[in-house]
Amino acid sequence: MSDIEKQDELSLDLHERLCFSWKNVSFSVKHKGSDKQLVSNVSGHVRAGEMLAVMGPSGAGKSTTLDLLAGRKLMSSGSAFIDGSEVTKPSDIRRISSYVEQEDALLGVLTVGETVRFSARLSLLNSGMTPSQIDQLADETVASLGLAAVKDNRVGTPIQRGISGGQKRRLTVANGFVARPKLLFLDEPISGLDSSSGYEVLSAIRKVARERNIAVIATVHSPTWETFSLFDRTLLLAGGQTMFYGKPEEVAPYFASLGHPCPPHTNPADHMMNLVNNDFGQVGEAQPATSGGVAAHDQAAFAASWLRHTQSSADPTQSPCLTDGSKPKFYAPSSESKLRSARNMISQIGLLTRRNLVNYSRNVLAFGIRTGMYIGMGIMVGLVWINLPQTDSRTNDRLSVHFYSVAFLGFMSVAGIPAFLEERAVYVRESKNNLYGPAAFTIAQTLVTLPFLFICTFMFSVIAYWAIGLHPGGTHFFNWLAFVYLGVAAAEMQSLLIAAIIPIFVASLAIAAFLNGFWMSVQGYFMRNLPAFWKSWAHWIDYETFAFQLLVKSDFKGLVFPCAGSLVEKTCQCSFPSSLLAAGQCAVSGNDVIDSLGYGGASMVLYAFILVLIMLFYRIAFYVALRVTV
Known part of the structure; x- marks a missing residue:
């Protein structure tokens, strides 16, 4: 046997x-x-x-x-x-027990076999069965429900035809049966x-x-x-x-x-x-x-x-189980059922991370197109601001690049909401069946989302940075890349939090768009002398505030921008107060621009750390939202 x-x-x-x-x-x-x-x-x-x-x-x-x-x-x-x-x-x-919901909450890019195998491994982590035995049980369950012929077929997405409605129902039921x-x-x-x-x-x-x-x-x-x-x-x-x-x-x-x-x-x-x-x-x-x-x-x-x-x-509802006086009065779970309910979070995180990686790598609609968006944005920004002259008259154009990179890349984070809502539906089904909890889901999702965002940010930055002609040198480029990435990641975590609280696509999209528009308004680029009411709180909880100032300092620090006119002819005109005029140079330094904007006291290490704290806050709130709402 x-x-x-x-x-x-x-x-x-x-x-x-x-x-x-x-x-x-x-x-x-x-x-x-x-x-x-x-x-x-x-x-x-x-x-x-x-x-x-x-x-x-x-x-x-x-x-x-x-x-x-x-x-x-x-x-x-x-x-x-x-x-x-x-x-x-x-x-x-x-x-x-297992509970099969009315809706078929499935990841469309997984095959039928993969769907059941992942579900089986999550269900039977502590069953004493080896991975090969669990996979064999999953394959047997697929066959028992008449799905063997489509085992290698993908479930289906809006742009990729998959299995039929009846097959999806049987697949959802298979996820329930495979937990034994x-x-x-x-x-x-x-x-x-x-x-x-x-x-x-x-x-x-x-x-x-x-x-x-x-x-x-x-x-x-x-x-x-x-x-x-x-x-x-x-x-x-x-x-x-x-x-x-x-x-x-x-x-x-x-x-x-x-x-x-x-x-x-x-x-x-x-x-x-x-x-x-x-x-x-x-x-x-x-x-x-x-x-x-x-x-x-x-x-x-x-x-x-x-x-x-x-x-x-004779009452047909009367259970034959109740007539046996030898049964204990109160039910006590068997060791087998207790074992099944025990949680191994590290293994859960590993399985969920693997499944998310498969989802991200195959989901062209959700992730392939998003990557293309960032590449396209890099090309567009690079062409519009191509070879930006390093002169005092173009410093505001240079500042606008940094604003655009923070604000609009952050705004594009709403594109991650549809894919997350699909993941959330699967999470709701599986968490209610005690396969894992919100902590494992949050950590696994973070482990896959952050590298994906880095790839997108890198593709944008490597195109736009050098096409525009920002501060030369590898160190400055990687600083700029890191700061853009922190801003994009904070925006993404904000959008996912909103979708976790309000899992309705149109509603979460509208709220995330409104909030990003609000952050743009109080960030300080459009209106540098913000009213005290907004400056006192909104400005300082805005992730765009810190990301924008980091980009400006990373790029402007150490540069010199020649001004129009000549000191000899007394026609020198600079857009910002310049410390170089006293030294006989008709130019303004990047440090002068930074000081004029009021960013001189900003610590780059501190501001980067604050962005990390904002991301951490959004992730903790995300975990709490899942725990409370599901």
């Missing part, structure tokens, strides 16, 4: 006895000063290898119930049980798919769930009868209350007993959904033909009928 087969055998042994149940689960929120009940006294169970469908019309409480059972929301009342033992901490459920959970929660796994694709997706899920003894709970909306029949049980909700719980084949007889027989050639799933949906029907509008039945669309009457049904006969 191979090592991976032994691992699978161990996993199956652990799963064979799993029975997950819940009793009288309720959830309410404060609304206009009173409690609004979203879920009320919902009970049920699911066993290893079974699939439970949570159904109901829009607003029935399906997703809320799923989140409550998955430990993502705290129950107002009620209990959940694992193998008959009561769960006291929601985190215990999260340790043994005992429980798998699926939020609308067939939403947006045609009936054929939906059936294929759920058939694949059922197959893997049975093979690996995984209990599956899925919210579904309008399944065909073929798809509906794949489930072992269904929980029908309306208005947060239970309308029915049982096997698919029991749906028609139960509602027929309430005076609503399923019409010929009608899907029982559609029939029961129509009966409890009151969005378009009025209570009591359609009375049943059978005397003593329940009016269609009357959710309260259906809920009361179900309650009477559970009291007058």
Whole structure:
């Protein structure tokens, strides 16, 4: 027997006895000063290898119930049980489960195989499996979900065609299965798919769930009868209350007993959904033909009928797990589940950094075009300011180069928001499944973003600096490059922070653009005598203030700019006060320009350090934003 087969055998042994149940689960929120009940006294169970469908019309409480059972929301009342033992901490459920969101949050430039392998390695860092065993498990999961034929295909980006919508759904589910959970929660796994694709997706899920003894709970909306029949049980909700719980084949007889027989050639799933949906029907509008039945669309009457049904006969929601008195009263996580939840941050950072490097190197739309933008900007600036004369009359033109390099390169940082929002969506999915936390994500993202920004800044600088003819000498060039880079990096970290707080592209783009425009205004280049109000605070928290002064000092220090006219003819005119006139030279020194601008007291080391502190502040705030908002 191979090592991976032994691992699978161990996993199956652990799963064979799993029975997950819940009793009288309720959830309410404060609304206009009173409690609004979203879920009320919902009970049920699911066993290893079974699939439970949570159904109901829009607003029935399906997703809320799923989140409550998955430990993502705290129950107002009620209990959940694992193998008959009561769960006291929601985190215990999260340790043994995976949750698949409705949206397919995937990195488009990764292949199907790479996506699942990265997910597997992050999920199973402390499982005791070797990397080769984890990769083998990932490949087996890909094959089990019918994705072997597209394993080497990329997921797809706006400019590169990828796999189909149904294949993306199966890929997202594969990321959940590969973690070897005992429980798998699926939020609308067939939403947006045609009936054929939906059936294929759920058939694949059922197959893997049975093979690996995984209990599956899925919210579904309008399944065909073929798809509906794949489930072992269904929980029908309306208005947060239970309308029915049982096997698919029991749906028609139960509602027929309430005076609503399923019409010929009608899907029982559609029939029961129509009966409890009151969005378009009025209570009591359609009375049943059978005397003593329940009016269609009357959710309260259906809920009361179900309650009477559970009291007058064997309650189908009663879990078989609860009858074994040998079970401990309270659930305690096994060593295996504790091991799975342990975090190895260094390994997480390494895996996330590798994945980010692949993403950056392949994503032409997000990163290739950005690099091209900086190169194009360098060519444009170089051509507009080409061979700038080193004279007093052109000092303001020289200052404008430094302003433009700081302000507009910083403004271009908003181009990084779309790619980050894709990364953030993946982070939300993976962090909620306990694969890693905000610290590992922040560090890994920083380790890849900073070198990428340096490449962009270098490409711009090496073109523009020498084409313009700024201060000659390698030392001055590398100083200028370093200071531009610090400004660009600070701007990038600011944009990413905004996108982390407000993960809506148009909104984060608008705020970042406004903020960069504000920094340009209070930086001091356009208006050197700023009003005291802006000078006292805004000017000194502006990254552009420090970057601009550093560029000016790096370039101007040690240069001499000849002025117009002649001292002999007493026609010498300089734009800035000059200390060289007393020495008989009709010129102004770069140091004179620096002093006239009020930058003489600026320490280059201190200002560079302040830029680093600004970046560090943005990164810490970024971490906090992810921790608070996700």
